Amino acid sequence: MPPVDVRATVISNVRLSRDYNVLTIAAPEVGALTEPGQFVMLKTTDASDPMLRRPFSVFEVLRDDLGTVRAISILNKRAGRTTGLIYGLEAGDPVWCLGPLGLPFNPPSSGAAWMVAGGVGLAPFATLAEALVALQVPTTLFYGARTADELYYLEFFDRLGVTLVLTTEDGGAGVQGRVTGPLEESLKGLGGPNLVTIYACGPEPMLAAVARLAERYGQPSEVSMERTMGCGLGGCYSCVVPVKHADGETRYVRSCIGGPVFDGATVVWE
Amino acid sequence: MTALDMSVRIGSLVMPNPLMAASGCFGYGLEYEDVVDLSTLGGVVSKGLFLAERQGHKPERIAETPSGMLNAIGLQGIGVHRFISEKLPLLRERKARTIVNICGTTLDEYVEVARILSDAEGVDALEINISCPNIKEGGIQFGCSLDGTFSVVSAIRKVTTLPVIPKLTPNVTSPASFARAAEDAGADAISLVNTFLAMAIDVEQRKPKLSNVVGGLSGPAIRPIAVRMVWECRQEVKIPIVGMGGIMDHRDVLEFMIAGANAVQVGTANFVDPFIWAKLLDGLTDYMQRHQITRLADLVGALDTTSPAKAHA
Numbered sequence: 001m002p003p004v005d006v007r008a009t010v011i012s013n014v015r016l017s018r019d020y021n022v023l024t025i026a027a028p029e030v031g032a033l034t035e036p037g038q039f040v041m042l043k044t045t046d047a048s049d050p051m052l053r054r055p056f057s058v059f060e061v062l063r064d065d066l067g068t069v070r071a072i073s074i075l076n077k078r079a080g081r082t083t084g085l086i087y088g089l090e091a092g093d094p095v096w097c098l099g100p101l102g103l104p105f106n107p108p109s110s111g112a113a114w115m116v117a118g119g120v121g122l123a124p125f126a127t128l129a130e131a132l133v134a135l136q137v138p139t140t141l142f143y144g145a146r147t148a149d150e151l152y153y154l155e156f157f158d159r160l161g162v163t164l165v166l167t168t169e170d171g172g173a174g175v176q177g178r179v180t181g182p183l184e185e186s187l188k189g190l191g192g193p194n195l196v197t198i199y200a201c202g203p204e205p206m207l208a209a210v211a212r213l214a215e216r217y218g219q220p221s222e223v224s225m226e227r228t229m230g231c232g233l234g235g236c237y238s239c240v241v242p243v244k245h246a247d248g249e250t251r252y253v254r255s256c257i258g259g260p261v262f263d264g265a266t267v268v269w270e
Numbered sequence: 271m272t273a274l275d276m277s278v279r280i281g282s283l284v285m286p287n288p289l290m291a292a293s294g295c296f297g298y299g300l301e302y303e304d305v306v307d308l309s310t311l312g313g314v315v316s317k318g319l320f321l322a323e324r325q326g327h328k329p330e331r332i333a334e335t336p337s338g339m340l341n342a343i344g345l346q347g348i349g350v351h352r353f354i355s356e357k358l359p360l361l362r363e364r365k366a367r368t369i370v371n372i373c374g375t376t377l378d379e380y381v382e383v384a385r386i387l388s389d390a391e392g393v394d395a396l397e398i399n400i401s402c403p404n405i406k407e408g409g410i411q412f413g414c415s416l417d418g419t420f421s422v423v424s425a426i427r428k429v430t431t432l433p434v435i436p437k438l439t440p441n442v443t444s445p446a447s448f449a450r451a452a453e454d455a456g457a458d459a460i461s462l463v464n465t466f467l468a469m470a471i472d473v474e475q476r477k478p479k480l481s482n483v484v485g486g487l488s489g490p491a492i493r494p495i496a497v498r499m500v501w502e503c504r505q506e507v508k509i510p511i512v513g514m515g516g517i518m519d520h521r522d523v524l525e526f527m528i529a530g531a532n533a534v535q536v537g538t539a540n541f542v543d544p545f546i547w548a549k550l551l552d553g554l555t556d557y558m559q560r561h562q563i564t565r566l567a568d569l570v571g572a573l574d575t576t577s578p579a580k581a582h583a
């Protein structure tokens with residue numbers, strides 16, 4: 001489906017902490033087309049500074065009681081200019097939203113689904129969890145954050161019936177340390193290869209570690225890569241990821257159209 | 271109301287309007303077929319192509335700057351042979367007027383790429399990239415020397431009947447003298463500007479924002495300089511000029527045309543708004559109606575310098 005560009009209005013902006021917020025915008029045209037793992041390119045001004053849009057996963061697709069899509073939300077973490085502006089938006093403000101873009105996650109061909117999220121990498125997993133639960137796939141979320149109060153939407157996943165495995169760097173909730181710790185423990189407990197599909201989104205070192213673990217234990221993995229993106233449509237070649245191709249050659253692939261979701265076994269980690 | 275004529279001719283290339291997608295800002299064109307009917311553009315300029323496939327630079331490849339952006343992609347591309355077999359047939363099917371941006375590390379490579387493309391069906395013109403600031407070998411070396419520019423253009427002129435459009439760099443004191451060298455060498459038109467060599471630094475990390483350290487600046491930040499350069503070139507050469515640099519809306523298109531451009535290219539703005547093309551056409555149509563202009567070409571070089579614009583007209 002071709003993407004659409006809408007000048008959407010902010011419905012609400014809930015600050016979860018000093019850095020995180022959930023921005024809900026009236027972009028039903030985008031939400032109705034979105035598949036889990038896809039992203040949008042956002043801009044908070046039509047002036048030329050800041051000029052380029054920024055990529056964001058679609059966090060939630062929000063429906064009314066009749067099931068009609070009314071809005072989408074974004075889980076935003078302040079990192080610079082536009083994410084700072086998004087943090088400060090108020091109801092009624094305009095946002096330019098282009099999407100949906102990119103390749104979505106693929107549902108598991110068989111077995112269970114394990115989602116692995118680091119920090120703001122939680123973003124693509126709300127819609128993925130809903131889709132997996134609808135397909136009756138047993139789903140677990142391994143979710144790591146810096147501190148307990150940066151673990152968000154736990155109730156949402158709990159209500160869906162997703163099994164939660166939490167880690168914090170300071171040990172304030174769940175297991176202390178990195179999310180890859182409990183992930184490896186669980187992988188060790190599996191009876192053989194190809195029993196779970198692992199989905200990961202978060203900082204690149206985490207993605208690399210998850211992909212390597214998946215490979216070591218013989219499970220397929222899909223990773224959502226974060227790159228600086230100029231256009232989101234394949235026009236600029238800014239967003240490339242080195243990918244090993246079937247002919248054995250490594251080539252740069254534009255992650256906005258050849259991703260952001262990649263087969264973890266094909267990414268060449270740097 | 272009589273029909274409005276926005277057409278532009280560059281040698282054998284006839285475009286229904288002056289709006290072209292700039293090289294490196296529109297993939298190979300096909301990436302955008304879902305958002306714009308490619309046949310409605312004046313022309314589609316491909317990503318720069320060498321003889322062979324190239325991987326380009328490591329990320330980071332772009333960085334935003336005030337009202338602009340830096341890029342150092344390093345001309346990642348599929349090479350001329352794959353372009354001809356994989357992209358050209360589809361571009362023909364979509365009825366896109368295809369202008370191929372060609373690169374070379376040596377004079378021989380430029381000539382070879384030009385020759386191969388001239389034999390392919392569906393290429394409408396060649397834009398000669400002698401102005402990419404992001405690669406060490408070739409390209410810019412030709413574009414920064416008058417002799418180099420003359421020799422590349424005349425060598426390509428000898429092997430092709432396609433319109434030849436050298437793309438000039440702004441990173442010289444007088445682009446107009448390069449326009450003259452290009453015209454003398456037999457160019458059908460010139461295009462300008464490519465990006466301005468520039469850099470940006472992350473002061474916290476004390477590191478360059480681009481892996482290539484330096485890159486090319488594009489976007490509205492460069493527009494006034496690009497307009498001045500087009501205006502200078504207009505006074506130096508007779509051949510058509512394709513102007514570009516920071517065009518964001520139809521007024522910017524008109525600014526370049528009034529300064530002397532026969533056609534324009536839009537690059538960075540397409541990243542910001544991929545649906546820009548219809549808006550530009552609507553804006554031009556509205557302007558022509560308001561000013562009772564039936565031939566857009568009549569505006570080319572129509573700048574009246576006898577006195578400045580009234581500040582509060």
Ligand SMILES: Cc1cc2nc3c(=O)[nH]c(=O)nc-3n(C[C@H](O)[C@H](O)[C@H](O)COP(=O)(O)OP(=O)(O)OC[C@H]3O[C@@H](n4cnc5c(N)ncnc54)[C@H](O)[C@@H]3O)c2cc1C
Pocket residue numbers: 039054055056057058074075076077078079080081082083084120123124225226227228229260334
């Ligand atoms: C497919 C995809 C999906 C994404 N999904 C999400 C998502 O759902 N939620 C989300 O929050 N992000 C997401 N991101 C990341 C998000 O796009 C970036 O954080 C955003 O582009 C940064 O833009 P900016 O204008 O805020 O930062 P810029 O000002 O452009 O800065 C770029 C980078 O410079 C550094 N930087 C700049 N200023 C500062 C500063 N003051 N302090 C520290 N560092 C600084 C940061 O590393 C920053 O990321 C996603 C990225 C991709 C590719």
Ligand SMILES: Cc1cc2nc3c(=O)[nH]c(=O)nc-3n(C[C@H](O)[C@H](O)[C@H](O)COP(=O)(O)O)c2cc1C
Pocket residue numbers: 236237292293294295317318341343345371399402437463464465487488489490492514515516517535536537538539
């Ligand atoms: C990401 C990017 C890639 C580019 N790649 C090329 C290229 O391959 N060949 C070329 O001649 N110019 C290239 N350019 C330059 C543009 O075609 C254009 O000359 C320049 O960006 C100025 O126009 P703009 O301000 O409208 O973008 C590139 C520009 C950008 C931003």
Ligand code: FES
Pocket residue numbers: 228229230231232233234235236237238239254255256257
């Ligand atoms: S963001 Fe422009 S090619 Fe991917």
